[in-house]
Every structure is written in structure tokens, then in C-alpha cells.
Amino acid sequence: MKKILIVTSGQPSLNPRLVKEADALVSNGFDVIVLYQYWNEWGTISDIELLKNKAWKAICVGGTKRNNLIQYFVSRSLHRFGQLLVKYLGARKWIAELAIKRNVLGLIQKAKSIKADLYIGHNLGALPAVVAASKKHHSKYAFDAEDFHRQEQTDDTESTAYQLAKIIEDKYLAQTSYLTAASPLIAEAYQKLYPDLHPIVVNNVFSSKFIQAEKIIEETTLKLFWFSQTVGKKRGIEDVIQAIGLLKNIDVSLTILGNIDDHTRNYFMTFANQASISAEQLQFIEPINPDEIFPFAKKFDIGLALETGYCVNNNIALSNKLFTYLTAGLAIIASETDAQKAFITTNSNVGFSYPIGDVNSLADLILRFDHDRDLLLQTKKNALSLASEKLNWELESTIFLNTVKKVLED
Known part of the structure; x- marks a missing residue:
């Protein structure tokens, strides 16, 4: 049985994509171990429920605020020391691993202690670990780019975030056995940087077991829904609030889920x-x-994907939101980032898009769905059909699994 080690600098509950990959690998006869580390308390609580029924083994590295406290604070101190070095010396190759994420050194040490046939990194904090482990055991390593990391936070090429990500990517990505990307435009962006890499698109879709039965619209209230791990300012929520405020004579509500x-x-x-x-x-x-x-999510009518395109990554990524809304059977209203505009253009019967920041256009789309409930019902049906027939993990996972099998056979 081939062994695969998946490494992340986050937590399983905060990375559904990692969980889907681990589940798919186990279901196809691979021995899977996941290395992860503490990120927040909500993720820790969710991990307890998530991990108790998994066929793969999960190992938390670097301590938490409740367990292995000394290890946790030592790793935090090292990370802060790395950040101070960057602050005063600039982003240097020999500092990058220490400064990019907490406990990268701990992930490297633990990954090297586990012999595997393939090491897969999720996010840049995990990339040095899978490279070091693969070199020690003369195995292969791969990377999953859920984001375009060097411009994930900002487009300022002089920023610390950009410089550190660029160092890590340039140091390790060109030699990876494969690179999967979470959207076509992320794949294109990495292809331009590393012409020999040929990234493979694996969309952030979900299992068909989560597809919800069609909801019969009975209520008069038009229910809008938005979610994220964290709720924050300048993420498009202000736009939809303003849009609702323009609609004086309709019954509409907005539910926001997240920390x-x-x-x-x-x-x-x-x-x-x-x-x-x-x-x-x-x-x-x-x-x-x-x-x-x-x-x-099934309780609602319209799923909102309100990305502002504030950086390259935000402009070219396809978030979990879009595919969650499809699986739950919601009509979609999406802002016109390059990625979302292309998605809605390709799948025009599951929703509408509007120019970023155009509150009046957003209000018009909400009003259109409110006034035409037949259109709303048909759009929701179309979303379920797209999830059932095309955009589900049962189909998408074959791309991922075939990629893994090919690498292990070569």
C-alpha cells in the first residue's frame, strides 16, 4: 500500500479541500497521514468532530493553547523572531521558512520522520516540509495551490508577504512532481511563472452526497446568504447592505455566517x-x-459571492462559496472578478453577475429575483443540476486521483 503524507500549516476543519483529498486517497487504497497545526479555537473544536470518523491519521504538530503549551509558545517565538529579522534585514532566502508561517521548522522535522511515497503540501507554510521530507526519503512531492500565494494578501511587490511567498515559491515549486490549482486562472498564473510546470485544475467542488433536495419556495421573504470563516469589512458585505437599503418595497433578509x-x-x-x-x-x-x-444554506434563496478583487488572487480565485451555493441549490449573485465573471458566463443559468462595487446593479438583480419567483425557482433548479451532473467531487476527484497515480507510477 502506497503511503501519502499531506501537510498543512492550518487545520483540517479550516481546509475542506485537504479533507476531500485525504478522503479520496483513502477510498482508493492509499495509506494517508495528515500533518497539521493549530490555527484557532473554532477549528480545534470542529476538528474533534471531523477527525473521529476519518480513516486517515491526523497528527497535530507545534502545540496548541491547550496542549503542549511550551511547544506552542516556542514556535510562536521563533516565528516572531523570523518576522523581526525580515523587518530589519529584509526578506532573505535563509529567513523565509522561519518567517512565512508559525512552526514551519516543526512541520519540517515531523515530516522528515515519516517515510512516504508522496508528500503533498497545502499552503506555503507546508511546502518546505514536503520538500525536505521527500529529499530525505528519496520520494516525490507535490503542491496544491488553492490560492495564488505571492499575491494572496496584496499586490504590493515590495511587501513582506509578497517577498516571502515569492522566495518560497521560486525555491521549491519548479521541481514539484505536479501542481494542482483551485481555479483555471490560478493555474494560468502559475503557468506563466513556471512554464514547465503545467498546473492541473481541480475545482473546489463538493461531494454529491451533500446535494440538497429541491426547496419549494413558500415564504414571501427573499432570503440572501453569505458566509466565510471570518466576517470582515470591505469584503462586499457593505455593498449588499446598501443594495438592500435601496429596495424599499420588498421583503428581503440577509444572513451572514462566520466568526x-x-x-x-x-x-x-x-x-x-x-x-x-x-x-x-x-x-x-x-x-x-x-x-x-x-x-x-438550503434555507435561503440566493447565495452571494461578493469578492472585491482587491488583489490578484481575489480576482482569479473561485471560492468555496460558489460551489457551496450550487450544492445547496441556491441561485447565485456574484461580483465580476475575472474568475467569477468567467464562471457565470460559462454557467449562465445558475445566476447573475454585476460589476464590482455597483450597488445599483446589485439591487436590480435582487429585485429581479424577488419579482420573478419562477425565475428564482428555475435558477435554483439549474444550480442543483449543475452540481449533480458536472461540478461535484465524485467527478472532480478523478482528475486529482489520476494525477497522483500517474506520478507514483512514473
């Missing part, structure tokens, strides 16, 4: 009040288990 602090909650409540939206129209929901997102 939100009191300051941000108060900011949005004040913003909504200024837009003449009542407290009853705006609801905030705490994070839920990843598998519960689909039946929860």
Missing part, C-alpha cells in the same frame, strides 16, 4: 441602520461544522 468580533458586528449593524435596514433583516450566525453548511 465575527463585537466591534465588526457593531460596525455592520450601524452600517445597516444608516442604510435604513431593520435589525430583523440582518442576522449573524456563528460558524458551524463544515458538513452542516449545506442543509443550513
Whole structure:
């Protein structure tokens, strides 16, 4: 039985893509181990429920705020030391691994202790670990680019984030056995940087087991839904609040799911009040288990993908939101980032797109769905059909699995 080690500098519950890959590999006869590290308390609580029924082994490295506290604080101190070195010396090759994420050295050490046939990295903090382990054991390594990492946070090429990501990518990616990308445009971006790499697109779709039964629209309220791990400012939420505020004579509500602090909650409540939206129209929901997102989302009519395109990655990525909405059977309203505009153009019967920041156009689309409930119902049916027939993990995983098998056979 071939052994595969998957490494992430985050947590399984915060990386559904990693979990899908691990499940697919185990189901196809591979021995799978996942190395991960603490990111936040919500993820830790969710991991307990997620991991207890998995056929793959998960190992937490680098301590947490509750367990192996000394190890956790040592790794944090080393990371901060690396960041200080970058601050005063600039982003240098010999500092990058220490500064890019917490506990990269711990991931390297643990990964090297596990012999595997293939090492797969998820996110840049994991990339040095899979490279070091593959070299020690004369195996192969691969990388999954869920984002275009060097411009994931900012397009400022002088920024620390850009410089560190560029160093790590240039140092390790060109030699990877394969690179998978989470959108066609991310694949194109990496292809331009590394012409010999030939990235393979594996969309962030979900298992057909999560496809929800068609919901009969009975309520008069038009229900809008947006979610993310963290709720924050300038992520498009302000636009939809303003759009709702323009619609004076329709019954519409907005539900936002994700981690939100009191300051941000108060900011949005004040913003909504200024837009003449009542407290009853705006609801905030705490994070839920990843598998519960689909039946929860089913309660709504329209899924909102409000990306602002603030950096290259945000402009070219296809988020989990789009595919979650399809699987839950929601009509989609998406901002026109390059990736989302291309998606809606290709799949024009599952929703509409609007120019980024154009609140009036967004309001018109909401109003159109409210006034034409037959259109809303048909669009929701189309979303379910697309998820059932084309955009599901059962189909998409064959691309991933065939890639892995080919690499191991070569």
C-alpha cells in the first residue's frame, strides 16, 4: 500500500479541500497521514468532530493553547523572531521558512520522520516540509495551490508577504512532481511563472452526497446568504447592505455566517441602520461544522459571492462559496472578478453577475429575483443540476486521483 503524507500549516476543519483529498486517497487504497497545526479555537473544536470518523491519521504538530503549551509558545517565538529579522534585514532566502508561517521548522522535522511515497503540501507554510521530507526519503512531492500565494494578501511587490511567498515559491515549486490549482486562472498564473510546470485544475467542488433536495419556495421573504470563516469589512458585505437599503418595497433578509468580533458586528449593524435596514433583516450566525453548511444554506434563496478583487488572487480565485451555493441549490449573485465573471458566463443559468462595487446593479438583480419567483425557482433548479451532473467531487476527484497515480507510477 502506497503511503501519502499531506501537510498543512492550518487545520483540517479550516481546509475542506485537504479533507476531500485525504478522503479520496483513502477510498482508493492509499495509506494517508495528515500533518497539521493549530490555527484557532473554532477549528480545534470542529476538528474533534471531523477527525473521529476519518480513516486517515491526523497528527497535530507545534502545540496548541491547550496542549503542549511550551511547544506552542516556542514556535510562536521563533516565528516572531523570523518576522523581526525580515523587518530589519529584509526578506532573505535563509529567513523565509522561519518567517512565512508559525512552526514551519516543526512541520519540517515531523515530516522528515515519516517515510512516504508522496508528500503533498497545502499552503506555503507546508511546502518546505514536503520538500525536505521527500529529499530525505528519496520520494516525490507535490503542491496544491488553492490560492495564488505571492499575491494572496496584496499586490504590493515590495511587501513582506509578497517577498516571502515569492522566495518560497521560486525555491521549491519548479521541481514539484505536479501542481494542482483551485481555479483555471490560478493555474494560468502559475503557468506563466513556471512554464514547465503545467498546473492541473481541480475545482473546489463538493461531494454529491451533500446535494440538497429541491426547496419549494413558500415564504414571501427573499432570503440572501453569505458566509466565510471570518466576517470582515470591505469584503462586499457593505455593498449588499446598501443594495438592500435601496429596495424599499420588498421583503428581503440577509444572513451572514462566520466568526465575527463585537466591534465588526457593531460596525455592520450601524452600517445597516444608516442604510435604513431593520435589525430583523440582518442576522449573524456563528460558524458551524463544515458538513452542516449545506442543509443550513438550503434555507435561503440566493447565495452571494461578493469578492472585491482587491488583489490578484481575489480576482482569479473561485471560492468555496460558489460551489457551496450550487450544492445547496441556491441561485447565485456574484461580483465580476475575472474568475467569477468567467464562471457565470460559462454557467449562465445558475445566476447573475454585476460589476464590482455597483450597488445599483446589485439591487436590480435582487429585485429581479424577488419579482420573478419562477425565475428564482428555475435558477435554483439549474444550480442543483449543475452540481449533480458536472461540478461535484465524485467527478472532480478523478482528475486529482489520476494525477497522483500517474506520478507514483512514473
